[in-house]
Amino acid sequence: MAAVKTIPTTPFSGQKPGTSGLRKKVKVFAQPHYLENFVQAVFDSIGDLGGKTLVVGGDGRYHNRTAIQTILKMAAASGFAKVMVGRGGILSTPAASCVIRKYKTFGGIILSASHNPGGPDEDFGIKYNIPAGGPAPEAITEAIYARTQEISSYKIIEAADVDLDTIGERGLGGMTVQVFDPVADYAELMESLFDFGAIRAAFAAGFRMKFDAMHAVTGPYATEILENRLGAPKGTVMNGVPLEDFGHGHPDPNLVHAHDLVEALTGAGAPDFGAASDGDGDRNMILGRDFYVTPSDSLAVLAANATLCPGYARGLKGIARSMPTSAAPDRVAAKLGIPAWETPTGWKFFGTLLDAGKATFCGEESFGTGSDHVREKDGLWAVLAWLNVLAVRKQSVADIVTAHWREYGRNVYSRHDYEGIDSAAAEGLMEHLRGLSLKGERLGTYTVAFNDDFAYTDPVDGSVSKKQGIRVVFEDGSRVVFRLSGTGTEGATLRVYIERFEPDATKHHLDPQVALADLITIARDLAQIEARTGRTEPTVIT
Numbered sequence: 001m002a003a004v005k006t007i008p009t010t011p012f013s014g015q016k017p018g019t020s021g022l023r024k025k026v027k028v029f030a031q032p033h034y035l036e037n038f039v040q041a042v043f044d045s046i047g048d049l050g051g052k053t054l055v056v057g058g059d060g061r062y063h064n065r066t067a068i069q070t071i072l073k074m075a076a077a078s079g080f081a082k083v084m085v086g087r088g089g090i091l092s093t094p095a096a097s098c099v100i101r102k103y104k105t106f107g108g109i110i111l112s113a114s115h116n117p118g119g120p121d122e123d124f125g126i127k128y129n130i131p132a133g134g135p136a137p138e139a140i141t142e143a144i145y146a147r148t149q150e151i152s153s154y155k156i157i158e159a160a161d162v163d164l165d166t167i168g169e170r171g172l173g174g175m176t177v178q179v180f181d182p183v184a185d186y187a188e189l190m191e192s193l194f195d196f197g198a199i200r201a202a203f204a205a206g207f208r209m210k211f212d213a214m215h216a217v218t219g220p221y222a223t224e225i226l227e228n229r230l231g232a233p234k235g236t237v238m239n240g241v242p243l244e245d246f247g248h249g250h251p252d253p254n255l256v257h258a259h260d261l262v263e264a265l266t267g268a269g270a271p272d273f274g275a276a277s278d279g280d281g282d283r284n285m286i287l288g289r290d291f292y293v294t295p296s297d298s299l300a301v302l303a304a305n306a307t308l309c310p311g312y313a314r315g316l317k318g319i320a321r322s323m324p325t326s327a328a329p330d331r332v333a334a335k336l337g338i339p340a341w342e343t344p345t346g347w348k349f350f351g352t353l354l355d356a357g358k359a360t361f362c363g364e365e366s367f368g369t370g371s372d373h374v375r376e377k378d379g380l381w382a383v384l385a386w387l388n389v390l391a392v393r394k395q396s397v398a399d400i401v402t403a404h405w406r407e408y409g410r411n412v413y414s415r416h417d418y419e420g421i422d423s424a425a426a427e428g429l430m431e432h433l434r435g436l437s438l439k440g441e442r443l444g445t446y447t448v449a450f451n452d453d454f455a456y457t458d459p460v461d462g463s464v465s466k467k468q469g470i471r472v473v474f475e476d477g478s479r480v481v482f483r484l485s486g487t488g489t490e491g492a493t494l495r496v497y498i499e500r501f502e503p504d505a506t507k508h509h510l511d512p513q514v515a516l517a518d519l520i521t522i523a524r525d526l527a528q529i530e531a532r533t534g535r536t537e538p539t540v541i542t
Helices: 034-045 064-077 093-102 138-148 184-193 196-204 218-229 259-264 295-304 328-336 348-355 379-393 397-408 423-434 517-527 529-533
Strands: 004-008 022-025 053-058 082-090 108-111 123-129 153-157 168-172 175-180 209-212 273-277 284-288 291-293 319-322 340-343 361-364 368-371 410-421 446-453 470-474 479-484 492-502
Touching (some): 034 123, 034 138, 053 064, 064 108, 064 153, 064 168, 082 093, 093 108, 093 123, 093 184, 093 379, 196 379, 209 218, 259 284, 284 295, 291 397, 295 368, 295 379, 295 397, 295 410, 328 340, 328 397, 328 410, 340 348, 348 361, 368 379, 410 423, 410 517, 410 529, 423 470, 423 492, 423 517, 423 529, 446 517, 492 517, 492 529, 517 529
Parallel strands (some): 053 108, 209 273, 319 340
Antiparallel strands (some): 004 153, 022 123, 108 123, 284 291, 361 368, 410 492, 446 470, 470 479, 479 492
């Protein structure tokens, strides 16, 4: 048995996990002791590891394999009995949650920077998911961070690297490493939720789609499920081979970065349906022919049609959405007579609601949708849910969404991202907004009902989360929301969310940037965006 070595170390500053773990540049993680310090802090913070099983995998980005070898040797030194690793080090974030839950492991370590670019000069990330399969709650991430600030040593064994490409079990010290098929368990779960027969029949009848895996982790999952199991023609999956640098692309499934897909879905001869997923497989973008579905509308439409999917035939227990997500799902929940929950951004906030049976479908406007089948958002799940609805209803994406608007009204919605702005300027902008008292003020044609800094008290465990985004809500229900994103690695990303409810079906066709033009101007002026950041236009509009 390999000897356990105790390596002296000193703390690094800034190892505080954000909404989706710790994200830094690869060169930061590649520093001696940096990854090891964080992993040891995780192991020191989650309880007795003796005899336990851990799941490990990632999105295949640069540094993924190197980091996994380090984690395996540290897990062996820390007393784990077994580590399950996706073949090739590959494991999508929702698939990791699936495996953790199915095999009742002691949680898992997921290596991903999600939708951020990959490569030697780009981003890397790591997070711990708890035994329920979801991201660690704040009490655990705070304990991990506290431990990183006082760590003085870590444990590791000296051993040769483990073969990650051959399925099977092998020893590492006194621990077993099981390399498993990363797709099989997840595909089996999807088949239990959706009507694969109806979807197969649609493809056989000529239904056409394109799925852009963006050279990220979902390529193998989409190829196996869409092409091999559902009979979609070969080539349905675009950019399906995971690459360490995502093919020099930005694996963020939005209208800007998934431009190949947007182009493919444009014009009379385009496929019926298009979808994309991100770096680690937890986000999605949904398109029809010449038609974009906002994530907020996607959640609402899927919730309204949930009973068409076998796994949800009994209906939903509730719908949860992040605060910046539009209120479109709330209107569906009201009609169904089920609760609508509003949480901070971050999938971990849905976990307690799902575990308590208070919600079934969840979604975030940042291209994340999912259900209680796992404890992560799930890009391919959303794609399959849409395929199920399309196969049963036999209507186009545009027809389904516009019919939904006629029934519920349209929450016209847009998000403006200002990426890579100076962090101090961004913080100053938010402090400026926090200091405003606007109730009763007239801004353009709108009267302010209230403004606040959103705070959330979890209805299950009573935990409180403050400073979750600035809201300015108008008397007609329109609103603008300002929030700093926690997923970047350089500077700050200011996200501005603009929303207005439109009941008039004759105006549902309007482009959101046109329909929201007055609110967009109000938001920019209110936050003094140009004066404080130097930016005259957003980096990305969705």
